[in-house]
Amino acid sequence: MIGKQMPNDIRLHGTTENHIEYFAFLAGANVCERYAFNIGSENDAVLRVFSTGNEFVIGEEGVSYRGNGGVFCEYMFGIDQPLADLAKSDVLNRLAMYGAYYEDSSATLQFTDLTEGTQSYERIFFDGNAVCNYFFFVNSAKIAGPLKKQQKEILKLLGKAVKRSPSIGAEDDNAIIEQISALLKDPQAQLFLFKLINKKHQAYMDLFRSLYHRNKKISDEDFAQLTSIAEKYHIDHYQQERIRVDVMYKHPANKGIVDEYKNLLVACTGKGEINKLEIARLTRLKTLSVRNKIPDALFYPLDEMLNKDTRIVDLEEHSYLSETRQILEGLFLSERQIENTIDREDMIKLLSAKKQAAENRDYTFEEILLDTSKACDEKIHDGADAALLEGFSFIITFFDRYDSTSSIINKLAFMENVRISEEMIRSLLGNKKEFDSLRHDLFEELFITGLFANQYLGNYGRKKVKALLRGLRLIEENRLTTSALLGELKGIDREECLFLLIRDHVRERVRNLYSRYTTKVNQDTLKHEVREELRHKKLLTEDIPDSLFREVILTIKKEAVYLQTILPQIIAEKNVSLREDFLENSGLDRFYIEELEREYCELNCLDMEDLSEIRKARG
Numbered sequence: 001m002i003g004k005q006m007p008n009d010i011r012l013h014g015t016t017e018n019h020i021e022y023f024a025f026l027a028g029a030n031v032c033e034r035y036a037f038n039i040g041s042e043n044d045a046v047l048r049v050f051s052t053g054n055e056f057v058i059g060e061e062g063v064s065y066r067g068n069g070g071v072f073c074e075y076m077f078g079i080d081q082p083l084a085d086l087a088k089s090d091v092l093n094r095l096a097m098y099g100a101y102y103e104d105s106s107a108t109l110q111f112t113d114l115t116e117g118t119q120s121y122e123r124i125f126f127d128g129n130a131v132c133n134y135f136f137f138v139n140s141a142k143i144a145g146p147l148k149k150q151q152k153e154i155l156k157l158l159g160k161a162v163k164r165s166p167s168i169g170a171e172d173d174n175a176i177i178e179q180i181s182a183l184l185k186d187p188q189a190q191l192f193l194f195k196l197i198n199k200k201h202q203a204y205m206d207l208f209r210s211l212y213h214r215n216k217k218i219s220d221e222d223f224a225q226l227t228s229i230a231e232k233y234h235i236d237h238y239q240q241e242r243i244r245v246d247v248m249y250k251h252p253a254n255k256g257i258v259d260e261y262k263n264l265l266v267a268c269t270g271k272g273e274i275n276k277l278e279i280a281r282l283t284r285l286k287t288l289s290v291r292n293k294i295p296d297a298l299f300y301p302l303d304e305m306l307n308k309d310t311r312i313v314d315l316e317e318h319s320y321l322s323e324t325r326q327i328l329e330g331l332f333l334s335e336r337q338i339e340n341t342i343d344r345e346d347m348i349k350l351l352s353a354k355k356q357a358a359e360n361r362d363y364t365f366e367e368i369l370l371d372t373s374k375a376c377d378e379k380i381h382d383g384a385d386a387a388l389l390e391g392f393s394f395i396i397t398f399f400d401r402y403d404s405t406s407s408i409i410n411k412l413a414f415m416e417n418v419r420i421s422e423e424m425i426r427s428l429l430g431n432k433k434e435f436d437s438l439r440h441d442l443f444e445e446l447f448i449t450g451l452f453a454n455q456y457l458g459n460y461g462r463k464k465v466k467a468l469l470r471g472l473r474l475i476e477e478n479r480l481t482t483s484a485l486l487g488e489l490k491g492i493d494r495e496e497c498l499f500l501l502i503r504d505h506v507r508e509r510v511r512n513l514y515s516r517y518t519t520k521v522n523q524d525t526l527k528h529e530v531r532e533e534l535r536h537k538k539l540l541t542e543d544i545p546d547s548l549f550r551e552v553i554l555t556i557k558k559e560a561v562y563l564q565t566i567l568p569q570i571i572a573e574k575n576v577s578l579r580e581d582f583l584e585n586s587g588l589d590r591f592y593i594e595e596l597e598r599e600y601c602e603l604n605c606l607d608m609e610d611l612s613e614i615r616k617a618r619g
Contacts, residue, residue, distance in 0.1 A: 331391050
């Protein structure tokens with residue numbers, strides 16, 4: 001087809017027998033008088049266009065050319081791309097000049113006069129874009145002399161703009177012609193532009209795009225359609241893969257995340273090292289990719305860029321800190337228009353990390369949090385989206401709930417005579433509801449399970465925590481009131497205080513007065529004496545329950561056995577297992593045992609360091 005839209009613009013259009021569609025655009029001053037073309041000439045040429053010193057021939061199997069010019073196309077995602085181009089986010093297109101090559105030793109582009117050549121269609125759509133590629137040459141009095149000089153001048157005039165033009169990927173031919181013609185800065189120049197489209201690859205790409213954009217995945221039925229069209233047009237697996245990857249990359253929900261991942265990798269590769277903050281951000285982007293159903297295939301070519309020579313620095317830290325960094329670093333991805341809301345899984349991971357940091361007395365966690373807070377403040381001050389502050393506030397609110405809940409429960413577990421109120425119980429109920437909204441029974445996982453495994457949790461602490469957990473559940477089921485739970489907890493606390501008071505006075509009386517307590521009569525006498533003494537000191541107004549007093553006596557007996565028989569053997573033999581066996585089976589609180597051991601060492605002038613070594617060696 002030959003058409004004439006305006007005096008300075010002639011367009012030719014056709015298709016070769018093997019489904020290569022071509023467009024020839026001849027534009028510029030007096031172009032009608034300064035070019036010639038043949039259709040269907042010798043040597044299987046479909047179209048031959050030539051001008052002074054230049055020629056371009058479209059054949060059935062490929063193209064041939066001589067003179068100045070080159071080829072350009074939009075980069076396909078994942079194909080080999082120079083690091084220099086990858087490092088510039090605005091570089092969109094590949095540009096190759098005839099007769100030019102890159103010299104590694106000097107790291108410069110070299111030009112020669114050897115610009116004549118041929119390329120098969122298979123090679124064109126393999127080296128360049130799988131679907132659409134452009135060739136060109138120019139005719140201008142301002143671009144003259146040896147071919148290598150012309151090529152250098154053309155690259156100087158056109159290179160930067162052509163590599164960055166979005167019109168090439170959009171196949172906006174009119175815009176491309178206008179941009180290049182303006183860049184030539186010669187009103188008498190002519191531009192000869194040739195567009196080649198692989199119709200087979202285009203059909204595969206169009207089908208895949210329509211199927212993928214439907215719901216961001218390919219069903220078995222969809223894949224069967226794709227396989228059918230690939231087999232029909234004999235499209236090899238490599239071309240199928242690069243077309244699919246390119247379409248997936250350009251999906252609006254994918255591109256921002258993948259570009260940010262790419263830019264970060266490029267920056268790390270460029271400086272030859274990657275630190276823990278950068279790894280955290282890469283990990284966060286990978287997490288977002290899973291959340292957004294972005295295929296792993298989009299990351300494989302990028303990960304290969306991070307070569308083995310890239311040095312990893314400052315990476316030695318706990319995994320929970322690394323995870324914290326990657327989630328908190330992800331907050332700032334919103335600056336790149338990447339949707340990154342903190343979801344339930346993120347919040348659960350952060351709460352778990354906070355718990356582990358507290359258990360390890362690891363203040364790095366708080367430092368990370370403080371750094372993030374400062375960064376948020378600075379970015380908000382500089383005009384960042386308020387969503388950044390909302391995301392961080394969401395995290396801080398949960399951390400405040402964690403601190404409040406942990407404080408109340410730990411006081412109940414490890415302190416006697418704890419001041420607790422209905423307001424505190426209601427606060428725990430509200431916090432429990434919020435934690436469990438993230439995941440069923442998360443409250444128990446964060447605050448209770450580990451506590452019960454704590455060797456220093458005493459008998460009364462365990463009773464109070466069990467009562468609290470059971471009571472909160474019953475209140476949620478409307479089977480108990482907050483006042484009733486408060487009464488139960490205060491009752492356990494009063495019993496604990498009374499037990500400790502009686503135990504200490506019984507110990508003193510037994511130690512100082514050598515009271516006997518082996519028989520029931522002895523015990524009744526001892527109980528009466530202790531009761532009267534405490535009443536006289538106004539430390540006791542009620543009677544001493546028999547069960548409580550029996551528990552005190554049993555504790556004193558166990559204490560005597562430990563101090564008189566077992567502990568001396570432990571110290572003499574450095575017998576760690578014997579000590580642990582007693583601690584596990586006696587039912588005595590570990591804090592209490594350790595205090596007895598300290599008193600024993602002081603009384604017998606023993607080096608406490610020996611016992612410390614035994615303690616450290618346990619389990």
